[in-house]
Amino acid sequence: MRKAVFLVAVAATLSGCGQAGEDNQATNQANGAAPAKKHPTYCFFPDPADNKGWAAKTDTDGNVIVSGKAHYADRRYMARLSQSDVTGKTASVWLTATTNTTGSGAVDDWWDVDTTIPNSSAVTEVKVMCGKHVFADLQVPRKSQSPSTPAKP
Numbered sequence: 001m002r003k004a005v006f007l008v009a010v011a012a013t014l015s016g017c018g019q020a021g022e023d024n025q026a027t028n029q030a031n032g033a034a035p036a037k038k039h040p041t042y043c044f045f046p047d048p049a050d051n052k053g054w055a056a057k058t059d060t061d062g063n064v065i066v067s068g069k070a071h072y073a074d075r076r077y078m079a080r081l082s083q084s085d086v087t088g089k090t091a092s093v094w095l096t097a098t099t100n101t102t103g104s105g106a107v108d109d110w111w112d113v114d115t116t117i118p119n120s121s122a123v124t125e126v127k128v129m130c131g132k133h134v135f136a137d138l139q140v141p142r143k144s145q146s147p148s149t150p151a152k153p
């Protein structure tokens with residue numbers, strides 16, 4: 001009899017587990033709260049001399065391609081542009097360091113980095129970020145769209 005009462009008590013206790021989390025999740029969904037995007041907050045390239053040659057251009061679809069060079073002396077790691085973010089006509093990309101997957105280092109430890117920012121056909125300005133620092137503020141060259149002239153009959 002004691003075992004039966006004990007098992008019922010344990011079952012009742014365990015059935016309440018996780019309900020608070022479900023209520024919290026339901027509340028978040030009801031409020032429409034989207035989680036804020038997290039970007040790298042630490043900069044592996046604190047010296048401004050450790051990056052150069054930043055440029056922005058567009059591909060055939062109008063998306064922005066950002067390129068440049070970053071110096072990182074530890075060959076176990078390589079520089080990389082990642083986590084693009086588009087807000088209106090401005091985009092941001094973050095310069096980070098990641099594990100070197102190439103099997104060798106870069107010439108004089110200068111890594112060529114580039115990335116294509118998806119869905120950026122309306123972007124006119126790109127900021128290259130490192131942590132919370134802006135390394136480059138680039139204007140995107142866009143061809144002006146001139147209205148087509150109607151054909152003469």
